[in-house]
């Protein structure tokens with residue numbers, strides 16, 4: 001059974017760092033990282049225009065994830081996944097016959113993320129406003145019954161600490 005690992009946390013919490021280490025921790029081709037920022041950069045020159053662009057990015061994300069999972073490749077999706085859409089991703093992974101795991105970074109607080117963000121190279125920084133907006137969205141989604149109940153059904157990534165996770 002393939003694994004789908006879903007990270008959840010604010011920008012600069014350390015999700016991509018963990019994801020890259022995890023991919024590097026197995027022979028080439030056995031694990032894959034899928035990220036919406038990178039798909040946006042590839043497909044739309046990095047442009048974001050709400051649903052107009054994001055519907056295609058979600059389609060591409062799901063197609064890539066499904067291809068890997070059904071081909072026996074383990075996947076880590078290292079987006080923020082702070083929104084209620086995480087429920088759709090969890091269900092999608094299970095529809096692809098994968099075991100779904102959570103790499104939880106939600107306890108890395110906004111100030112810590114802000115400081116880490118400031119240490120990133122300029123073009124990679126998202127800025128304080130984005131981090132605080134994401135925090136509000138995380139708090140709002142964490143209060144939703146559907147999200148809470150669904151997250152309770154997801155196993156924690158067991159080898160998170162082995163790759164330097166929080």
Ligand SMILES: Nc1ncnc2c1ncn2[C@@H]1O[C@H](COP(=O)(O)OP(=O)(O)O)[C@@H](O)[C@H]1O
Nearest residue numbers: 010011012013014015016017018116117119120
């Ligand atoms: N555990 C950690 N402790 C301190 N800094 C970290 C840690 N993990 C990542 N970082 C640094 O924080 C910044 C953001 O990490 P990154 O993995 O890009 O975050 P995200 O993908 O969650 O936005 C990077 O400069 C990275 O080197």
Ligand SMILES: [Mg+2]
Nearest residue numbers: 015016017078
């Ligand atoms: Mg990242």
